[in-house]
Amino acid sequence: xxxxxxLQELLENAIRKVEYPAHPAKLYEPLSYIMRLGGKRxxxxxxxxxxxxxxxxxxxxxxxxxxxxxxxxxTLIHDDIMDNAPLRRGNDTVHVKWGVNNAILSGxxxxxxxxxxxxxxxTKVLKAALNCFNTTAQGxxxxxxxxxxxxxxxxxxxxxxxxxxxxxxxxxxxxxMKLGAIVGGxxxxxxxxxxxxxxxxxxxxxxxDDILDVYGDPLKFGKQVGGDIISNKQTFLLLKLKELxxxxxLEKLNAQLSNTDFPTKxxxxxxxxxxxKIRELAVMEMQHSLNTAFAALDQVNxxxxxxxxxxxxxxxxxxxxx
Amino acid sequence: xxxxxxLQELLENAIRKVEYPAHPAKLYEPLSYIMRLGGKRxxxxxxxxxxxxxxxxxxxxxxxxxxxxxxxxxTLIHDDIMDNAPLRRGNDTVHVKWGVNNAILSGxxxxxxxxxxxxxxxTKVLKAALNCFNTTAQGxxxxxxxxxxxxxxxxxxxxxxxxxxxxxxxxxxxxxMKLGAIVGGxxxxxxxxxxxxxxxxxxxxxxxDDILDVYGDPLKFGKQVGGDIISNKQTFLLLKLKELxxxxxLEKLNAQLSNTDFPTKxxxxxxxxxxxKIRELAVMEMQHSLNTAFAALDQVNxxxxxxxxxxxxxxxxxxxxx
Numbered sequence: 001x002x003x004x005x006x007l008q009e010l011l012e013n014a015i016r017k018v019e020y021p022a023h024p025a026k027l028y029e030p031l032s033y034i035m036r037l038g039g040k041r042x043x044x045x046x047x048x049x050x051x052x053x054x055x056x057x058x059x060x061x062x063x064x065x066x067x068x069x070x071x072x073x074x075t076l077i078h079d080d081i082m083d084n085a086p087l088r089r090g091n092d093t094v095h096v097k098w099g100v101n102n103a104i105l106s107g108x109x110x111x112x113x114x115x116x117x118x119x120x121x122x123t124k125v126l127k128a129a130l131n132c133f134n135t136t137a138q139g140x141x142x143x144x145x146x147x148x149x150x151x152x153x154x155x156x157x158x159x160x161x162x163x164x165x166x167x168x169x170x171x172x173x174x175x176x177m178k179l180g181a182i183v184g185g186x187x188x189x190x191x192x193x194x195x196x197x198x199x200x201x202x203x204x205x206x207x208x209d210d211i212l213d214v215y216g217d218p219l220k221f222g223k224q225v226g227g228d229i230i231s232n233k234q235t236f237l238l239l240k241l242k243e244l245x246x247x248x249x250l251e252k253l254n255a256q257l258s259n260t261d262f263p264t265k266x267x268x269x270x271x272x273x274x275x276x277k278i279r280e281l282a283v284m285e286m287q288h289s290l291n292t293a294f295a296a297l298d299q300v301n302x303x304x305x306x307x308x309x310x311x312x313x314x315x316x317x318x319x320x321x322x
Numbered sequence: 323x324x325x326x327x328x329l330q331e332l333l334e335n336a337i338r339k340v341e342y343p344a345h346p347a348k349l350y351e352p353l354s355y356i357m358r359l360g361g362k363r364x365x366x367x368x369x370x371x372x373x374x375x376x377x378x379x380x381x382x383x384x385x386x387x388x389x390x391x392x393x394x395x396x397t398l399i400h401d402d403i404m405d406n407a408p409l410r411r412g413n414d415t416v417h418v419k420w421g422v423n424n425a426i427l428s429g430x431x432x433x434x435x436x437x438x439x440x441x442x443x444x445t446k447v448l449k450a451a452l453n454c455f456n457t458t459a460q461g462x463x464x465x466x467x468x469x470x471x472x473x474x475x476x477x478x479x480x481x482x483x484x485x486x487x488x489x490x491x492x493x494x495x496x497x498x499m500k501l502g503a504i505v506g507g508x509x510x511x512x513x514x515x516x517x518x519x520x521x522x523x524x525x526x527x528x529x530x531d532d533i534l535d536v537y538g539d540p541l542k543f544g545k546q547v548g549g550d551i552i553s554n555k556q557t558f559l560l561l562k563l564k565e566l567x568x569x570x571x572l573e574k575l576n577a578q579l580s581n582t583d584f585p586t587k588x589x590x591x592x593x594x595x596x597x598x599k600i601r602e603l604a605v606m607e608m609q610h611s612l613n614t615a616f617a618a619l620d621q622v623n624x625x626x627x628x629x630x631x632x633x634x635x636x637x638x639x640x641x642x643x644x
Contacts, residue, residue: 141427141434145346149346
């Protein structure tokens with residue numbers, strides 16, 4: 001088995017070797033651009049890791065890993081248009097650099113490139129891999145749609161929120177693991193268990209993100225602590241607070257939504273979160289997802305030692321401070 | 323063999339039976355909406371027709387036909403955003419009805435739906451079908467990119483224009499025919515010949531479109547005669563005129579570009595076209611493409627009678643007056 005670091009290396013090399021057509025330049029340049037902005041490459045590494053549990057030749061899963069990473073980056077191009085986001089990983093977003101129309105079309109052709117990677121898989125696993133990929137891609141689109149709709153609604157419930165982040169984030173983590181398992185030749189049952197692991201792990205990861213935004217160490221957290229509070233982002237924490245707060249505290253909360261004195265806004269919200277033990281509730285929810293994830297992993301019918309790398313990676317991701 | 327009419331019926335029934343998920347409603351409603359706006363369904367009928375040349379059970383090609391029609395409609399949603407078009411087949415475009423962000427995302431999920439149709443094909447033909455489909459989809463994106471870029475350029479040459487309409491329109495016609503042949507079990511060589519037929523026929527069809535815009539019978543032509551002239555659209559006719567016109571006539575032409583007296587503009591341009599026999603040159607170019615198309619069809623290694631329906635459909639499409 002390879003280490004996570006070795007898999008990342010393998011993947012970065014594979015990404016560097018992908019060649020898009022030279023013309024039309026403006027159509028294809030954004031693809032190389034966004035693929036080379038980096039990122040943690042968690043999803044494609046999970047594809048490789050998952051495949052290697054069932055097949056010692058990890059190279060058979062590289063095209064599947066590239067398909068997932070290419071698809072993920074395609075969604076980033078289109079999401080950034082919809083969110084009107086100026087920056088992606090500290091650099092101009094594609095639509096800022098090339099214009100909105102160009103970004104729509106480059107995203108479209110990037111989706112085709114993802115499918116081309118997938119089509120390079122062995123014929124034996126192709127149909128199952130495509131079914132997994134298409135279901136995943138569809139879920140991600142549904143998640144983004146719900147995310148956009150929820151921004152216009154003040155009455156989003158916790159179950160609705162969990163469903164949305166599940167579709168927008170966790171389904172792709174689960175889909176990556178299932179795809180890797182399929183390519184590695186896993187039994188359908190094991191592939192499904194890895195899907196369950198990935199989906200619940202992805203959910204826990206997203207909840208941890210919500211928690212770190214408020215409670216992360218400013219010295220270690222990569223983004224501005226309180227960024228979600230400043231932008232009134234509907235996170236698990238905010239929705240849970242709305243659910244539990246007294247009428248007086250709700251009023252206090254609502255008064256802050258338009259406050260442009262951000263340090264005060266962050267302080268007031270954080271003290272409300274503390275008062276209602278929102279952090280503890282979020283950690284419990286996260287722990288619940290993690291338990292479901294690891295219970296599924298336990299059931300996967302392979303040697304425990306083959307699960308070690310995955311367990312280690314997922315623990316380190318959840319224990320992260322940024 | 324079925325008649326064209328029977329194939330159209332088969333296809334309309336299949337389209338009516340496709341069910342998209344109910345939620346999120348705003349994500350999926352645009353898919354049913356645009357699929358039900360109608361259109362000639364030429365591309366998916368060509369998939370069926372092409373398959374039936376090699377396999378008497380035409381139902382095996384329905385999912386491939388649906389993939390092509392779904393993909394085509396996805397490109398219409400995104401093209402209409404890029405072109406800022408208010409109307410599609412006389413109805414509101416998707417982005418007018420649901421907003422731009424929604425239209426981007428519905429287009430994306432529609433591309434996934436196209437791939438889902440394709441994945442339903444028999445495993446035996448799946449990889450070849452996907453390769454054909456992905457190459458086609460990529461070409462269509464390249465064509466749309468060139469079309470957008472050419473709108474900003476005054477020095478587009480005839481070969482560049484032919485290449486652009488080839489990618490934007492003809493590649494999908496060729497791809498539809500090749501896909502049908504693959505699904506029907508054709509030899510690779512025959513599938514390639516049908517691609518050549520389709521691509522050249524698609525080119526001829528587009529050139530006929532350019533000609534009809536100026537020389538169509540106003541009583542039979544569905545759109546406004548001279549629409550391309552009014553909007554200064556770079557067609558084969560306009561580019562050829564620019565190539566051949568004397569300095570004085572070029573000046574006359576350029577003076578018309580900003581003329582808002584449309585009847586005069588149409589009259590001046592048409593008389594210039596007549597003076598330089600542009601119609602005849604366009605017909606020659608179209609005839610050249612048709613000859614290449616039918617020469618390829620001649621070489622397809624099946625009974626001549628099996629080619630009859632295709633020959634009949636393509637002749638009727640080229641001899642159309644609208």
